[in-house]
Amino acid sequence: MARLTPKQRMIRLRESQILDLARPMIALGGLAALSMDAIAHELQTAKGTIYNHFPNKEEIVLALAVQAVDRRLELFNHAVMMRGTSRQRIAAIGIACEVYVDALPEFFRAEQIIRHETVWGKTTEKRQEILRNCEGRCMHTVAGVVRDAVSAGDLELEAAHRIEDIVFGLWSLVYGGMVLETTSPSLVDVGIVDSRAAIRRNCNSMLDGLRWQPLYDPQSYSTWVQQVRAHLEANCPPTGLVVDREISQTQSENKPKKLAKPVQSGQEL
Amino acid sequence: MARLTPKQRMIRLRESQILDLARPMIALGGLAALSMDAIAHELQTAKGTIYNHFPNKEEIVLALAVQAVDRRLELFNHAVMMRGTSRQRIAAIGIACEVYVDALPEFFRAEQIIRHETVWGKTTEKRQEILRNCEGRCMHTVAGVVRDAVSAGDLELEAAHRIEDIVFGLWSLVYGGMVLETTSPSLVDVGIVDSRAAIRRNCNSMLDGLRWQPLYDPQSYSTWVQQVRAHLEANCPPTGLVVDREISQTQSENKPKKLAKPVQSGQEL
DNA sequence: CGTCAAAAATGACAAGGCGTCAATTTAAGA
DNA sequence: TCTTAAATTGACGCCTTGTCATTTTTGACG
Numbered sequence: 001m002a003r004l005t006p007k008q009r010m011i012r013l014r015e016s017q018i019l020d021l022a023r024p025m026i027a028l029g030g031l032a033a034l035s036m037d038a039i040a041h042e043l044q045t046a047k048g049t050i051y052n053h054f055p056n057k058e059e060i061v062l063a064l065a066v067q068a069v070d071r072r073l074e075l076f077n078h079a080v081m082m083r084g085t086s087r088q089r090i091a092a093i094g095i096a097c098e099v100y101v102d103a104l105p106e107f108f109r110a111e112q113i114i115r116h117e118t119v120w121g122k123t124t125e126k127r128q129e130i131l132r133n134c135e136g137r138c139m140h141t142v143a144g145v146v147r148d149a150v151s152a153g154d155l156e157l158e159a160a161h162r163i164e165d166i167v168f169g170l171w172s173l174v175y176g177g178m179v180l181e182t183t184s185p186s187l188v189d190v191g192i193v194d195s196r197a198a199i200r201r202n203c204n205s206m207l208d209g210l211r212w213q214p215l216y217d218p219q220s221y222s223t224w225v226q227q228v229r230a231h232l233e234a235n236c237p238p239t240g241l242v243v244d245r246e247i248s249q250t251q252s253e254n255k256p257k258k259l260a261k262p263v264q265s266g267q268e269l
Numbered sequence: 270m271a272r273l274t275p276k277q278r279m280i281r282l283r284e285s286q287i288l289d290l291a292r293p294m295i296a297l298g299g300l301a302a303l304s305m306d307a308i309a310h311e312l313q314t315a316k317g318t319i320y321n322h323f324p325n326k327e328e329i330v331l332a333l334a335v336q337a338v339d340r341r342l343e344l345f346n347h348a349v350m351m352r353g354t355s356r357q358r359i360a361a362i363g364i365a366c367e368v369y370v371d372a373l374p375e376f377f378r379a380e381q382i383i384r385h386e387t388v389w390g391k392t393t394e395k396r397q398e399i400l401r402n403c404e405g406r407c408m409h410t411v412a413g414v415v416r417d418a419v420s421a422g423d424l425e426l427e428a429a430h431r432i433e434d435i436v437f438g439l440w441s442l443v444y445g446g447m448v449l450e451t452t453s454p455s456l457v458d459v460g461i462v463d464s465r466a467a468i469r470r471n472c473n474s475m476l477d478g479l480r481w482q483p484l485y486d487p488q489s490y491s492t493w494v495q496q497v498r499a500h501l502e503a504n505c506p507p508t509g510l511v512v513d514r515e516i517s518q519t520q521s522e523n524k525p526k527k528l529a530k531p532v533q534s535g536q537e538l
Numbered sequence: 539c540g541t542c543a544a545a546a547a548t549g550a551c552a553a554g555g556c557g558t559c560a561a562t563t564t565a566a567g568a
Numbered sequence: 569t570c571t572t573a574a575a576t577t578g579a580c581g582c583c584t585t586g587t588c589a590t591t592t593t594t595g596a597c598g
Contacts, residue, residue, distance in 0.1 A: 029387050030385060030386075030387040032387060033387070115448070115453070116452060117451075118298050118299040118301060118302070120452075131455075132458055135453075135455050135459065136455060136458060136459055139459045139460070143460075160487070161470060162460070162467075163460075164459065164460035164461050165461065165466075165467035165471070168446070168449070168461050168467050169442065169467065169468075169470075169471030169474065171445070171449065172441065172443075172445035172446035172449055172468065172471065173438065173441050173442050173445060173475075174441075175448075176442060176444045176445020176446065176448065177437070177438075177441035177445065179384075179444075179448070180437070180440065180441060182386075183384040183386065184384070186401040186405060189401055189405060190404065190405055190433065191408070191431070191432075191433035192433050192434065197434075198434035198437050198438065199438075201429075201430060201434060202434070202437070202441065204478070205438065205475045205478035206442075206471060206474045206475040206478055207474075207478065208477075208478035209473070209474035209475055209476065209478030209479075209485075210474050210478075216478075218429070
């Protein structure tokens with residue numbers, strides 16, 4: 001981590017500029033709206049230069065997803081550090097998810113898009129590993145709360161019910177709910193008027209079903225939500241910047257990687 | 270519903286041929302892998318002819334999604350018709366989802382793809398309405414079981430907990446779980462070894478949390494799963510064909526619709 | 539300060555896909 | 569048989585991504 005030459009700093013800067021330009025694009029219209037030409041044009045460089053930073057569009061999305069999970073983890077960490085019962089702390093993570101989706105929708109979008117084999121399959125192993133790492137740390141944070149609950153005696157695990165599976169359940173419930181909320185043709189038609197409230201209520205039902213003490217109480221839960229939300233929104237302003245993550249020293253390390261035969265040359269879903 | 274001229278039958282036939290060709294394509298590589306040229310070529314017609322049937326790629330995906338939800342509904346109906354407690358019948362729907370995803374992955378994929386604003390936004394109102402209708406009927410089927418449970422006294426709804434929200438919860442949990450299972454970079458790395466078992470377990474936790482009687486019992490649940498799965502797989506062979514759904518009498522009704530300015534001309538996600 | 543090899547930037551180009559439309563062929567009913 | 573509406577055709581316009589031979593810049597070293 002020696003000092004950087006001006007040139008190197010220039011390159012780093014451009015990398016983050018690329019991502020800053022790309023983020024609103026994919027938020028607006030998915031991968032198809034992410035135009036390499038447009039980025040090059042706005043940055044006043046040649047397209048080839050963009051390709052020196054990222055071997056293809058998909059890799060940009062992956063880079064965005066990494067930023068996204070970083071931001072999410074940050075919120076999670078703030079959430080679990082709050083003082084309260086184990087049940088309150090796990091609830092805080094749920095609120096963190098809501099804050100995340102509401103305050104950083106562009107990041108959330110990146111996470112959704114990278115979650116497609118067709119996109120994922122065109123990215124480099126190197127960056128994939130980075131994302132896996134981030135996701136792993138997120139899981140670890142959540143699992144930690146569950147473990148604490150067990151230690152504290154708030155939660156008794158039945159045989160054949162693993163901590164990871166519980167985390168997976170909450171994850172499914174929240175992620176699935178958010179995705180359906182965003183993309184379902186007919187949520188309102190079908191009678192779901194306040195999907196957020198429904199998600200929260202359902203998470204609580206699940207935890208009640210595990211007999212995670214203390215059981216759901218609308219009153220106290222509601223005030224806790226207020227508290228957490230205020231705390232998180234105060235501490236994690238959407239404008240906060242992410243530290244640049246260094247993936248290679250030189251551009252040339254990125255260049256020649258040549259994917260093992262791009263299955264589809266077109267764009268995506 | 271008079272008789273069809275040979276020509277009209279020809280057209281109907283081609284429509285289903287288009288869908289049959291498109292299904293494996295999107296299953297393999299998403300919307301990008303759905304090639305209009307390839308379909309035209311394989312059908313030995315001109316590309317323009319395909320565009321007489323569907324105004325764009327997205328509309329084909331939507332048509333596939335309609336087929337998909339039809340198939341899903343079919344399975345749901347078989348599931349809820351089984352004799353058992355209300356809790357067993359709701360569990361049967363969960364199993365139906367598993368059978369659906371396993372036996373008809375191409376259909377599931379279509380449902381996933383249409384669930385993107387960028388894809389959805391390019392389809393016609395007419396067919397959108399059809400899909401909403403199908404989804405509504407699915408919801409209705411599931412909600413019916415919940416209502417039965419309430420009637421039978423197996424389930425007491427607290428105030429501010431609506432039936433639709435419970436259905437939404439199960440939907441989120443199962444859909445979210447299945448999506449994560451399919452697309453998560455690192456499920457195994459992170460400790461989820463049997464995601465299906467986890468989904469089932471978590472659904473049961475949620476229902477337990479609602480105090481939906483009788484509560485989860487591993488033994489009896491497990492045997493019920495066997496039964497349902499066998500029944501569904503016997504009654505709904507994957508090869509079963511869907512009745513053609515008639516959307517318009519003549520092709521020319523489809524043709525001139527001209528979308529209100531395609532925001533993105535490229536493909537998707 | 540000058541030299542030079544390596545790194546980075548450039549942009550014209552190949553490849554390939556979608557959707558269009560004027561012209562043509564086919565079908566159906568009188 | 570004739571007429572008119574419907575259906576088919578396929579070349580074409582337009583847009584995109586990703587490549588790569590060439591040119592420019594950088595910075596280490598004498």
